Structures are given as C-alpha cells and as structure tokens.
Amino acid sequence: MTRWAPGARERLQAAALDLFVEQGYDETTVSQIAARAGVTDRTFFRHFADKRESLFAGSDRLVDLFTGAVERSTAHDPLDLASEALAASAEFFPPERLAWSRTRTAVVLANPALAEREQLKMVTIAQALARSLRERGVPEPAATLLGRSTVTVFQVAFDRWISEGEDRPVLDLLQDTLSQLRTTLAPSA
C-alpha cells in the first residue's frame, strides 16, 4: 500500500489557484482546497501559514535573485548594482510563465487581502535589497531609497509585461522602466 501521494504542497497550490479563479478567494474555504488536493485541512496549514500564503510560496527565490546579484556583482556604482539586480530578477519570469502570471495577478488584484500580502512581499524584497546594498558600501539613506526604487521599477515593469498588447521581454521592460524613472526624477527645468 502506498504511504501517501507525494507533492502535496504543489497539489495544494494548484488547487488553491484553480478554486480562487473559479469562485473567488473569499468564497473558497481551506477545506475545499485541501479536499481537492486530497489532504486534510490540518495538512494545508502545515504547508502554508495561512490561506493567502498558498499563492505566495516561492517568492523567497525571487528575493535571492535580487540580493544574490548585488552580492556577486563586481560593480561599484550603486545604480549599476540596482540595474544588475533588476536584470537578475528577469530570470523569474520566462516567457512561458506569462499566462500563469496573468491569471495569478488577476486573482491577487481582485482581492485586497491578497494584494496586502503581495505588498508585504515586495517590501521584504526592498529591505533585503537595501541590506545588500549597504553591505556593498552604499550609505543610508541612499541604500533604502535605492532598494525601494528598484522594487518600484520591478513592479511597474512587471505590470507592463503582463498587460495586453505588450510583447517585449521582461528584461527590456525593466531597463526601459528604470530609464524612465531616472528621467522623471532627473534635475532639469
């Protein structure tokens, strides 16, 4: 007899996203998710701290992409460090994940509770990035400002990436958005 079906975590994530799309986040219960994944409620909460978290697992790797790039970089200019971090993050969003990213984003935006968690994740990335920048010698408050700005660029570029009628790869959009931000804030008349 088999012990238990492996990959419960992945099944739970898939079931959660499916159900959120089908009937909305508020309308789906943890029991439904667990049932569809073939496990009990208690097991759900062993894999995810709360109902929302099933949509956010894996974001640790995104943090590592950002911070890892900064730590490994040989650049010294803070802006170059930020630029490399952005470039590294593009790896998280290959073209074949575009459709999945779109539906996931739609679900998140449709529910304030999920949007809330998403923002916390982004702030976590900004803080981790600021920390890495400080370790590379960037002083405060520049490190914090640059960390947050980098995340801002990332978010705007991501929104552009998943928008209809846009077909440039993430990397292009990240670079273009950073450039736009610099222009917007550039000293001029």
Next chain:
Amino acid sequence: MTRWAPGARERLQAAALDLFVEQGYDETTVSQIAARAGVTDRTFFRHFADKRESLFAGSDRLVDLFTGAVERSTAHDPLDLASEALAASAEFFPPERLAWSRTRTAVVLANPALAEREQLKMVTIAQALARSLRERGVPEPAATLLGRSTVTVFQVAFDRWISEGEDRPVLDLLQDTLSQLRTTLAPSA
C-alpha cells in the same frame, strides 16, 4: 437615562492601541478591546472592518492631503507637483504627535499583520497620487513611477522623523529625502 456614551469609535481606537502596547497585538482579542471601550464585540466590527483597522482609521485624510495638494497646485512640472504633495503631507504630523507616532509605529512594526495593512495603505496613497498626477497631465508610466517614488520619500522621511536623535521638523526631512533620492538616481559616471 442616557442613551449611550458618545465617541465609541474614539474609545475603541484608544483602547486598541493601549492594549496592543500592553500585551501585544496577537495577544489582545477584540472582546478585550470592546470591553475596555464599554461596547460589545459586534459594535467593534461595525466601526472597523477588522481588528487591524482600528489602528489605521484616519488615513483617508492623509490621502486627501497628498491628492488635494496636487489638484490645487498651479505648478506644471511633475516634480514640483510631487514636492508640493509631500509638503502638504507634513500637516498630518505636527510636532506634538511625535510621541504618539513613535508608539504607533513601534506597534505596527512589531507585527507582520499590521505591517501588511500599513503597506496597503501606502500603496493606496501611491495609486491615488498617480491618478491625480495623470489628471494634471503627467503621462504614464511617469505618473505611476512618480506616485510611488513620492510615497517612498514620504516613508523614509517619516522613519527619520521618528528616529531617536533626530530633531528636524518633518518638512525639512521630506525635502532633504527627496533631494537624496534625486541624487541617488541622477545620471552620472
């Protein structure tokens, strides 16, 4: 006989902050807050959508300060609009609220659930600001980038304001932080 003690909302807010400080956010229940304010649990939820919200009521006014300044401004340069919005927000933080701001921030930072809500409020401000900027003729993606950047400046300046050993008024810190951001992102070699 008196109908009911007026100001239930304010009493609830005060009771909530007090209890969060005394015993922590997770450790205080809605029942305790309601009891201290002299109302029932149900009444608490009529005033606030959830337990966290008791710490965030009033942030609507902050949004209005930001957006109102942009809408009333006679400036045309996007950066000037952002700068005026920041200046207007200072009104929300008079010197006499410094102590209160410190304890409230300490409570919020000590609990992820509260930090989450705080971030959502900030994003809401960024979006409202971007909208106002668009209405003043700022094109995308500049409007969104500037809206978010303005909030970033606000948050960093606020952190500096409540930090120990800092005694400059908010207005100075806002201007200085904006200047720092522009320098950090400025094109150079």
Next chain:
DNA sequence: AGTAGTGATGTCAGGATGTGACATCACAGT
C-alpha cells in the same frame, strides 16, 4: 530480522475572527 527513529499526514478539540438577521432604545421631526 528486529528495533528505534523520522517525517508527513490524520484526528480531535477549541479559541478567535468576522457576519447576518433581528431587537432595542433614546432621540428628532411632524
């Protein structure tokens, strides 16, 4: 083979959050 872990899962009980439906009660306007 036997035995003692180990790790993922199940079972059960229960507190806390948040909501819907309806009742009450003082006050205001007519």
Next chain:
DNA sequence: ACTGTGATGTCACATCCTGACATCACTACT
C-alpha cells in the same frame, strides 16, 4: 402621540488557525 432613524445589543454561526497527540510507511543501524 406617531413615526422614523441611528447607534447599539443579542444571538447564531461559518470559517480560520492552532495545540496536542496518534498513525503509518519508510530508513538506518545493529
């Protein structure tokens, strides 16, 4: 006096999330 109206109370209830403990297949060591 009659009729709202608005803030509050009462009750019932689904759902979320947690602690404590049991189970069961598999692994490693003897």
